[in-house]
Amino acid sequence: MSSIFSTHISLTTDWLIKEFSQSEYQDCTLEAWVFADKTHRQKAEMSLQKLGINAKIRSAYKPLIHFFMEDLPFPKSDIKAIQVTYPIHDAAPEKRFLLEAYPLSALMEKQEIEFIGSEKHQDHYKVVLILASGESHVVNVFAPNHLHSTLINEQHLSPTGWIKITHSSRGVCKNEQLITDYEQLFHQTLNAISQHSWQEKEPYFEELKITVHLPYQDQDLPYEHESISLREALHEDLYFSILEWFKVKSGYLAHGREGQIGHIVPDVLYTEDQHAGVHIELQAYQLQNSTGFQSLEYAKKAISQEQIETELNKIEGESFFAQTITGRQVHGRYHTGSDHPVMISSGQHANETSGVVGALKAVRVLSQKKRSHFSISPLENPDGYELHQRLIQNNPKHMHHAARYTALGDDLENRKHEPFYEKSIRQQAKQRSQACLHINLHGYPSHEWTRPLSGYVPHGFDMWTIPKGFFLILRHNGEDEWLSYTEKFLQFVTARLSQVSGLVSFNQKQIDLYTQYAGEVNFRFINGIPCLINQVQNPDVPVQLITEFPDETLYEDAFILAHQVQTATVLAAYEAHQLFA
Secondary structure, eight states: OEEEEEEEEEOHHHHHHHHTTSGGGTTEEEEEEESOOHHHHHHHHHHHHHTTOEEEEEESSSHHHHIIIIIOSSOGGGEEEEEEEEEOOTTSOTTHHHHHTTTHHHHTTTSEEEEEEESSOSSEEEEEEEETTSOEEEEEEEOOEEEEEOTTOOEEEEEOEEEEEEETTTEEEEEEEEOOHHHHHHHHHHHHHHHSOOOSSSOOOSEEEEEEEEOOOOEEOSSTTOEEOHHHHHHHHHHHHHHHHHHHHHTSOTTSSOOOOOEEEEEEEEOOSSEEEEEEEEEOOOOOOOOOOOOSTTOOSOOOHHHHHHHHHTSOSEEEEEEOTTSOEEEEEEEOOSSOOEEEEEOSSTTOOHHHHHHHHHHHHHTTSTTOOEEEESOSOHHHHHHHHHHTTTOTTSOOGGGSSOTTSSOGGGOOSSOOGGGHHHHHHHHHHOOSEEEEEEEEESSOOOBTTTTBSOTTOGGGSSOOOOEEEEEEOOOHHHHHHHHHHHHHHHHHHTTSTTHHHHHHHHHHHHHHHHOOOOOEEETTEEEEEEEOSSOSSSEEEEEEEEEETOOHHHHHHHHHHHHHHHHHHHHHHHHHO
């Protein structure tokens, strides 16, 4: 273990109390926008008010949502309708500020809400509250942002802290950016990593551990799985910003999927200490494996690696293996029969966990059929999976995209040269089965995904920023025999899926909200199930069916529904392949 950097940073709310306790501010009104939870902001307000300072401390993160939660001037019951004019800024995607308003309409479900984009409003939302009495009330909600350049020379318009001081007689005497503790922590971490002397070639390390302590609690929102989480947002921003910097250092595209950097592990923890801190160190791969068992049929959370291997061993057939760079095994099973063969895989992106359960449940059914013919590799990325198991111990409701990729830091599907490590499990499955259909089970975030200090919207993952229901992606090689197959195949599979209790209504609810904030989905709806159909060049298998269920961070009944849908998809796709191949 080797330490690279360590620091503690005083909280911005504490600095405000200390700074404005001076007598010169006695006749002033202080307004500040910071990255802090409600408890810290309100505590600072009360301390300042005791000193005679009229203070209002707001959130710089999702300011419109916080206005409706904390500063609404009327009871919700008095409001009939709401009109929100959001900024359109040349330096940001057109719907950037509209996305920051998500999921307002779900929080104000009894009020009609209209969103209007305007280039005139560069720094604030204009909110018109239409009361039941017929009166209208206008509020401008400031959204502090700044245009800045990143370490890889990208330009972003990002939320930032702000301070405004108004004197009772002299008027506004300060109105400027305030670099908060949250921003300092982020930038000092990136600077320390970028200035470190790294070896000449990748992988640069086994595990780059960034342990962050923040005293800010998550705040659950009263809609589905949404929450305000500064800690989760910082994990996402640190992980992808560091990954992008290393990719550019290695000569790759910042947002591509090439490069074997090593395992980048931000662990952003809650602390009761009244300061923020970060410690960066290099350490060896962590090789412990998760253990324990639960009902596979009604699993309420991700199952352990021990259970995955046990369940796989119950399937009759030939075992085959791949090995990761850490030495963990990737397990596969080839079950031979007279049916048309099918490849089944899951766990490529290891924080997408419902597919693992769904795949094992499906092959348990298939293995009982006399003619069934399939290969199964239920956990393609065991290193990422075990990292995910580690990270959810302290933050079970966070997405943890640091666990998305392999211990080498890449997406195994994109490997182009040896050693293939995890990817060889697919190569072996293809070699054994000669399958023409690959069913590849995936998931994605079940709640909003943001990078607040790097332009808010996660780069390269723009279409994944908010959930939009369960959908299918079908990729084919474009040859005539598979063109006619795909249409019949999808008609059959989606007809079966539309019968899964609650799935169509679940989809419609999420898609309606997605459309309101992100725009129209480019899906084709077949039997009520969204589908994307793409022709690809030289695929490994002529047809690949990819599932996408918004499963990251799901537990209990929500997780059960997720793996029920994954199971139903495998079984329907297998049957369709027998009919139309």
